[in-house]
Amino acid sequence: MKAGILGIGDALPAHVVTNRDLEARVETSDEWIVRRTGMRERRHLQGEETLAELAADAASAALADAGVAPSEVDQVIAATITPDQLTPGLAPALAARVGAEHAGVVDLNAACTGFLYSLQHAAALVETARARNVLVVGAEALSRITDHEDRATAVLFGDGAGAVVVGPVEDSIGIAGFEFGYDAQLAPLLYAERDERKLRMAGQETYRHAVAQMTEASTKVLERLGLAPADIDYFVPHQANARIITAVADALGVPHERVSFNVEWTGNTSAASIPLALARAQRDGLIEPGSLVAMVAFGAGFVWGAAVSAWKDGPGSRQRRVEAKVETRSR
């Protein structure tokens, strides 16, 4: 049995922070931010707003898109580094809000790669028949661990939530394969201390490693599945910086019109970045049932990963073409 993505949903806070807003807070400019990052705006939770509410909005939308009832969810996996409290985690509160009354609930922390790890865990649960429907939510309130006085990082981070429903699929390659890696020696380049609770990053070095590892992980997962970049209909790299996305796409030879640049509207939202980009791509008609999607992420740890998945159920024409190749090589 294969696991596949059945539905998607997303939610952003109402409060928009534009580059002009940031000009009033730190010594920066709209021109610098656009040129160096590709970002135009990001969203921040305000006051009493909770991440659990935002995550639940995204999750409810994903369930509706999938046609799965909350009571049919067996497991909720919340990928986040910014739950509303240190403990309990995000998953119990979000599951309760959604009405997933029969679900197991767990948080997963793999920084910006959290969504892909959660997707892998969900696929494994479904494919071993330990669960039928798994709700995977990537949700972050990075504004709460941002040093808003430090221009080098204050402009980069945003809040948001995206969710997918993973369940069994027939006649589909489903969630076809993954590639993961890490390098703990490089942890000092991107971290938040327990006491300070602010993200600190050596930007240029992180940038260099992000491009190298996202390119390599993407190449490896495609090779393992017997696919070429040309087989991929839509490519969603972690949305940290438009220049990083461009460099990875160019290294792989994927034309930019098949690549997500959602970073323009969200900033870097860590574990929420990939599902937010996928949700927008579906809304914009850039992916449809049967499309083949590649995803790649890189973040604190450093921890990185890549994945290839069919988009929703049912074999599309392109999917049929690559299906034979993937069937024999996927693991």
Ligand SMILES: CC(C)(COP(=O)(O)OP(=O)(O)OC[C@H]1O[C@@H](n2cnc3c(N)ncnc32)[C@H](O)[C@@H]1OP(=O)(O)O)[C@@H](O)C(=O)NCCC(=O)NCCS
């Ligand atoms: C953070 C990042 C956008 C900075 O861009 P950059 O081109 O590397 O810029 P630098 O850090 O070299 O800084 C260049 C100059 O701009 C200045 N600068 C930094 N932030 C600025 C800002 N918001 N506005 C204006 N100037 C800024 C720096 O002080 C520096 O000035 P100097 O040359 O006088 O010293 C970029 O390094 C990056 O995206 N890094 C990786 C992020 C990432 O991959 N994250 C993934 C894991 S979540």
